[in-house]
Structures are given as structure tokens and as C-alpha cells.
Amino acid sequence: MSQSNIFIDIGNSAIKWKIPYSEVYSENIENFLFNTLPQADKAWVSAVAHDHIIEDLKLHFNKVHIVKAQKQFSKLKVAYNDLSSLGSDRFCAMLGSMSHFPDKPLLVIDIGSAVTFDVLDEHSHHLGGLIMPGLNALRNSFSKFETSDLTSNDIGLAVDTENAWKNGTQAMLLSAINNQIQEFNNNFSDGVVTTSGGLVNDIKNYLPKSVQIFDNLVIDGLESYSQTVG
Numbered sequence: 148m149s150q151s152n153i154f155i156d157i158g159n160s161a162i163k164w165k166i167p168y169s170e171v172y173s174e175n176i177e178n179f180l181f182n183t184l185p186q187a188d189k190a191w192v193s194a195v196a197h198d199h200i201i202e203d204l205k206l207h208f209n210k211v212h213i214v215k216a217q218k219q220f221s222k223l224k225v226a227y228n229d230l231s232s233l234g235s236d237r238f239c240a241m242l243g244s245m246s247h248f249p250d251k252p253l254l255v256i257d258i259g260s261a262v263t264f265d266v267l268d269e270h271s272h273h274l275g276g277l278i279m280p281g282l283n284a285l286r287n288s289f290s291k292f293e294t295s296d297l298t299s300n301d302i303g304l305a306v307d308t309e310n311a312w313k314n315g316t317q318a319m320l321l322s323a324i325n326n327q328i329q330e331f332n333n334n335f336s337d338g339v340v341t342t343s344g345g346l347v348n349d350i351k352n353y354l355p356k357s358v359q360i361f362d363n364l365v366i367d368g369l370e371s372y373s374q375t376v377g
Contacts, residue, residue, distance in 0.1 A: 243367030
């Protein structure tokens with residue numbers, strides 16, 4: 148008898164989930180209720196925070212598989228020596244990107260509370276990555292101008308301090324992302340840039356048209372992982 152699965156991505160500020168062939172659902176951590184989740188036999192989970200949610204998931208589902216980064220899984224070979232310092236979200240996002248573009252060099256970008264970059268060569272060997280502050284962290288990095296407003300503004304000069312700060316922090320974020328995309332494309336002419344994350348839809352018009360945008364690469368990776376493990 149086949150078992151039903153649910154795939155759950157627990158991030159710093161949001162929890163996202165899907166069952167096979169459904170769309171991805173999302174809720175802020177502070178508003179999340181367990182009765183929102185559909186029934187399933189087995190939960191496949193990536194979690195970078197909120198251990199208490201994991202414990203509650205173990206009460207909610209018959210089987211809970213917490214996915215951690217591995218030095219080698221299928222074709223993926225991870226560059227990190229200390230795997231405990233590589234978040235499961237980055238590990239799963241790499242697997243998710245590989246499932247969409249096998250045997251291709253990949254730049255995997257997650258644009259959320261933090262912005263992460265991971266590079267894979269055509270053999271799915273992880274070459275390393277970067278972590279940068281996300282837009283919320285940037286906009287709260289200087290107490291004189293801090294704001295929790297994550298609105299995406301038009302890039303350009305502003306005529307008041309509030310918008311000068313918002314435009315400036317957004318320009319900083321976009322410059323960093325586009326710089327990494329350009330560097331990757333210079334090194335891998337046949338490579339593919341994949342991205343997902345809570346802010347990606349707000350800034351997608353400022354990214355190169357070639358960038359492949361997905362709802363949630365972490366969940367795609369969890370689904371790919373479950374199909375391999377069984």
C-alpha cells in the first residue's frame with residue numbers, strides 16, 4: 148500500500164508545504180497552525196530554525212524524516228567539510244535544482260531572510276557558496292534609518308530619506324545578486340541560474356531574463372530526496 152507524503156520547509160520567518168501535485172502553501176511562523184496542514188503518512192522536513200515545530204510535527208504525523216546535509220547524496224557532492232554548518236535548506240535547494248536541470252552547471256540562489264548562493268559544476272560537484280543578509284536585515288542594519296518595510300521600490304534616486312534608504316538597500320541587494328549571476332555566467336557559459344525565496348517575485352524584473360524562478364526549490368529537493376530514499 149503506497150504512503151502519502153507531505154514536504155515541509157521550515158525557514159527563519161515562514162513555513163511552507165505541499166503534497167504531491169499540489170501548489171506550495173506558505174504561512175508566517177507566528178501565524179502558523181498545525182491544523183492547516185493536510186493529512187499524510189510521512190512528512191519530509193527541512194528545518195533551519197524553530198525546533199519546537201519539529202517536535203510538534205512528530206506528534207502530528209506517523210513518520211517524520213528530518214533531512215540533513217550529506218557529503219554525498221546521489222550525484223551531489225558537497226564541498227563543505229563541516230556538514231553541520233550547511234543548512235538543510237541549501238542542501239535541498241541544490242537537489243531541487245538538479246532535479247530540474249540534471250548534468251548542468253548551476254547557480255542556486257535563495258532570496259529570503261538571508262540570501263544564499265551555491266555553485267555546482269556539470270558533475271553536480273558543489274564548489275562552495277556565499278551567504279549575504281537579506282533585505283530585512285539590510286533595512287534594519289542602521290538604527291537611524293531602520294524599517295521593517297520590505298516593499299520593493301523602483302530603483303533610482305529618491306528625494307526623501309525614507310525612500311533613499313529603501314532604494315539604496317534594495318540596490319545593494321540587487322547589485323550583489325546580479326554580480327554573482329554575472330560571475331557564474333562568465334565561468335559557465337552553459338550554466339543555469341535557479342532561484343526561489345520569499346522576495347524573488349518582488350525583484351524578478353531586476354534579474355536577467357535567463358534566471359529560472361521556482362516556487363520553492365527546497366520543497367522540490369525534499370520531493371526528489373524522498374523519491375530516491377523511498
